[in-house]
Amino acid sequence: MKPFRYRGNAYGIANLGACIHGYGFAGGGGGGEVLVFQGLSVGGEGTYNTFSDGWAMGFLNAQVGYHFGNRNKRVGIDPFISGGAGLAIFESGGRQEAGGNFGGGATYWFKERVGLRFEGRAMTVGRSDLVFVGRIGVSFR
Secondary structure, three states: OOOOOOOEEEEEEEEEEEEOOOOEEEEEEEEEEEEEEOOEEEEEEEEEEEEOOOOEEEEEEEEEEEEOOOOOOOOEEEEEEEEEEEEEEEOOOOOEEEEEEEEEEEEEEOOOOEEEEEEEEEEEEOOOEEEEEEEEEEEEO
16 A cells, blocks of 8 residues: 655635624635645635624635644544734725734544544734634545
8 A cells, every 4th residue: 555645735614703893703715735844834725704793804814834643644633733924805995904813723634635624713904903713624635
């Protein structure tokens, strides 16, 4: 049997969270990452979210992360942390604000190439806004 070693993954996610002002939001998106050295990864992602007060915005982020799991395992849990910088694009007026994010989670690879991704993340928007988000999705490698 050929040795197994994955070099990256792509994922689709559903978001559910709230901003520090108390407004909830929901949305979705996707991304991908490449493992570049041992557990170190680089990648990008995009999401679109609608807030309970009527606002909507998209996030585009460049990410750096670290995976603690064994890449030679075909199935099992792959915990990770990640953070990055990006851009929030507001639907009304096209206003843009820089931001950053940090979070962590795990992917449970229940098949060799398919897994469930669970994640928590804090994201800044401009200088004064902060959102907290829980994410669940499907990963493919």
